[in-house]
Amino acid sequence: MFDIRPVETDYVRHRAAQFRDQVVRRLDGSLTEDEFRPLRLMNGVYLQLHAYMLRVAIPYGTIRPDQMRVLADLAQDYDKGYGHWTTRQNIQFNWPKLVEIPDMLDRLAEVGMHAIQTSGNTIRNVTTDAFAGAAADEVTDPRPYAELLRSWSTDHAEFQFLPRKFKIAISGGAKDRAIVASHDIGLRLIRRDGQTGFEVWVGGGLGRTPLLGQVIRDFLPEEELLPYIEAIIATYNLSGRRDNKYKARVKITVAERGLDVFRAETEEEFARRRQAFLGADREALAIFRDRFAAPAFRTAPVAGYEAQRQANPAFRSWTDTNVKAHKVDGYASAIVTFKA
Known part of the structure; x- marks a missing residue:
């Protein structure tokens, strides 16, 4: 549970x-x-x-x-x-x-940080778009879903000794900035007939045998996210190879057994597991959405911005490269390097 x-x-x-x-x-x-x-x-x-x-x-x-x-x-x-x-x-x-x-x-x-599951054959850090919560092309903020997956996967008793490490990415924008096709599981937030859900990819990865993932579900309603992800990983946990660490990733499992076989086994596992959640995951998602509520944006002055861009070629060049569209008018996301 x-x-x-x-x-x-x-x-x-x-x-x-x-x-x-x-x-x-x-x-x-x-x-x-x-x-x-x-x-x-x-x-x-x-x-x-x-x-x-x-x-x-x-x-x-x-x-x-x-x-x-x-x-x-x-x-x-x-x-x-x-x-x-x-x-x-x-x-x-x-x-x-x-x-x-x-x-x-x-x-x-002391500040709520740790190093749990940053190594080993388990579910690693869930990643998403660097502009999550702010991107102008966002279907919806992917961070509450990422937190749902993080909370669920941390010390998940069944998935501490998988055949190999396992990586999940979520993309919330029309443009995929999380590179979901290169992950063990990739999730693209989409809307269909007014409903929010996911296009689910499986079997991607880089390393010595780079493979692009394949779509295992073209639309997964958001309320079925956790039981379906759990079904994918449970299927992999049972069928993934453990005799050779270079062939143990889910991308090899899917490539060797075929997507149709892997999908059929996942759907069978999903049917068994979905009843066990009983809505606790949806209750959690509502809590996490509240935590990521947008701040109270103030009306920021924008006069003079274009004039400065025209007057200063270096500033114009920097903004062309480092300033990205924000979902709130009058704001932008800026990329700032940590290096001197």
């Missing part, structure tokens, strides 16, 4: 304390590296050539100022003054000492 409660700070702190004890046992030799490996991966910790790496989750790329400050502090105190933003809208710290990582997790927990 899907629980509508989000990951709470107390739980994140509990996970950090649990990992602290595991690190102590690794350092005193009670745990071998082979025994420690699945435990650290569950907490986003990789062992690279020269150091450990911590990957911090930033769900669907949305972050608050206080969280940014903590990330900056972590980069300053435990890394080399910077972090690495990833394609899945997370951030990685590449030079922490293992003994320091529990302290990093404690500081993240």
